[in-house]
Amino acid sequence: MLSYTGGLVIFAALLHATWNAILHGNRDRFVSMTWMSIAIATISAAVVLVTPFPPAAAWPYIVASGLVHIVYNVSLIYAYRRGDLAEAYPIARGSSPVLVAFGAALFAGERIGAVHGLGIAMVSGGIVALALQGRHVSRANALAALLTGATIAVYTVIDGVGVRLSGGDALAYTAWMFLFYWLMPLIFIAVRGPGALWSSLRAAPMDVGTSLCGGAVSIAAYGIVIWAMQLGAMGVVSALRETSVVFAVLIGRVFLRERVSANRLIACFVIAAGAICIGT
Template structure:
């Protein structure tokens, strides 16, 4: 697993942590997520013009995943309103690999070996330890982060099944699924108006620019994951992807000046050891 495919998934982990940091570092995360979604949807619109259609069997999964991703975006924004990056991100990401492994076992009868199970448990446990160490977590904040984790697991299992039915068209599958991100600006304008979407353009154009960059990073990050899900075990790919939390801790420390304790660094080592278990 940790050959070149695993290396690309680790790259996706770095990219994923990066765009989450961009989102969290923005004062208006709903607007930032909307501009990220516009970039994602615009690129996807171009891609579908030059790629073949996925197989018909994949279309129910494309639609289901696209809709779940919109729910995910909303829960992620809500989670970041209640927690800092080093807390919300690990809870959301740490809860998903075990759920993905369970979902893959239930719906595709996918099994992983004992060492891989240990690696998944270590990654999930270490990630959640990072989130909860030395902090008081409100019930509302924990619920928001866990809800995000559930949506991550749901869309990962959906995409793991769907891309395998796409007749090898992982790029087209990804693009068609991300077309649903056009719903985000519709949702934003319906709730806050068109003026609110454009208001930073004059005073702080950089905020829109960085959000657009974050969207491009996001589509690259998850596109890699969907490609890996074609052949890799869903739980293993998910767990390896969620090592992004280690990069999120580093980004939170270096760029957002968030405090990182010795216990949190130790938990990061546990996550790294779990990732190593997935290589055997």
């Protein structure tokens, strides 16, 4: 599990950090997430035309995951409004392996051993360190990011169980689940009106373009994760994916010109190391 598949999941972590950086770097993150969702849903609509229809047993999970993903999208937008990428992303992503490990143990019978417990402690310690350092890291910021982490854990456990009931077709499962992303433009139109979405094409065409690219990157990143959860334990895959916190901090520093203190960088590496422990 930790060779070829593990390498792909780590690559997915890099992709995941990349599209989050695109989202955070755009001026209007609600607009950006909406265009990302349009790209994701459009690609998914094309894929469902050439893949088998998922088995009946997988459908409750497809529907549940699709709806939770919409909650996640809204939560992520809110988290990024309240904190910078190097702050919000590690807390959101770092908290999810802890919750996934417990959720997988509860709903899929995956055991939490001593090394996993150590990883949970390291991840939790890293999150506390991130939340407490710096005057600008408020309780509200930390709570917003933790809410995002909770939604990540929920949909990861749902998809970990659901893809195993999909008859071995992770691609079809992923595509049908991501069709629910058509709800995001509907939510955007309900909040801002139909003209606001199209006006963004004229006002910020570059942001729209990067958002569409980010959507394509996003579906590839999570598609790899869903595929990998057919082959390995949810806690393992989730933990490897959350090494993306390191990529996110580096991207935030290099491309978004965010300040990254030594303490924050150390805390992110502790989170990543703890995630790896969970995945052993």
